[in-house]
Amino acid sequence: MKNNRLLIIAVILIALGLIGIFMSTWFKSYRGPRGMFQMPGKMMDGMMGGRMMNRDEMKDMMQRMMPGMLPPGIKPENLPDPESRGARLLTHYCNQCHNLPSPKMHTAEEWSSVTGRMFTRMSMMSGMMGIENPSFEEQHLIISYLKAHSLKSVSPGTLPSPESKGAILFKETCSQCHALPDPAIHTAQEWNAVVERMRGHMQAMGRRVITDQERTEIVAYLSNNARK
Template sequence: MKSNRRLLKIAMTLLTIGAAGQLVMHSSMAQKNHMPMMGGMMMGGMMEKRMPQGINPDQLPAAGSEGAKLLDRYCTQCHGLPGPGLHTASEWPTVVARMNRRMQMMSRKHMMMHIEAPGNNELEILIDYLKKNAQRTIELNKLGGADTPAGRAFKKTCSQCHALPDPAQHRPNEWPAVIQRMQKNMSSMGKPLPDQTTMDQILGFLQRHSAK
């Protein structure tokens, strides 16, 4: 009788140890599988107050190109997908170099937030794509009406986030959607938003100087 009880206790102990082992193993696997996602979420949270909202991949210029695909693949690991118009052609190499240093650091095996980093050839393709589709800027005094209320509002509002964009890089019917996207970006970045009357003035100014 005592022998049977002893065997029963041993069996229960083994079952308990086995169940605990399974729990630890599943927990470890789940943690490993979710680590890249957690890293991206944490980085996204850190950057969300400095970065504008991302755009959809199909909104990228030459959306099916290798450069656009690389931008979507690597940049969205940490934050929303940036449009190439976020920076000028001269600014992008420095920005990409800074982002690449972070990705290279976080791609190391001992890092908790494992992020995929691009190779040298991919970096060249990415930078070339960004420069080719970068923000085109213009000096305000080269535009007629620069000293009007609309011109001054354009300068004050748009220069909060980037260099003044050349209105001719879009057609008149394209500017409303661009303005709407910029308003969302300003809101997400905590920038002061002009009233609707001022936004209408800016839109009219851009459309008057846009591509025909």
């Protein structure tokens, strides 16, 4: 019975999440007045038999229900510039519903829209299950921090030997979760380990995991075009 109630709430949370996606893609920067979609406390109380689901239960449930949509986690101490205010705000606010996202997961441009979606959610759910909503000043600091340490991408049209098998495989495989990374970010030696880590993310996020053969071809392509 308790599980059923938790399930209903999780479904509502995810639905609220979908409204967030809808609003941010439809109205671009529209965030809505603070607390616009807050659920009436009575409704929540009724469903939980007087007890609110707490944040960790919700986080746990989201991770079980929608792993493919959530960022794989990074430890706060492994964030770039971990003592900075931006890193601390990211850890405080962006770890409330899911694992702590790495700033390297998206390009500066992508972060603008992803954070818009996340801030909408936080303002909708502010106060529910102890979810806290950053002030505008804090939002700006989080955005600048993410952008300063973001992923550097390349436009697919400018790739070297674009018709080669390696280039095509790289484009298809490596643009599923973030923009296509610039092969010149890393040296040939480094790419091997990065691609291996990406294989782990494919597994964790429920995507098709590349075969050893595909991995070799992508690493070869990246190595040929790597930073010298």
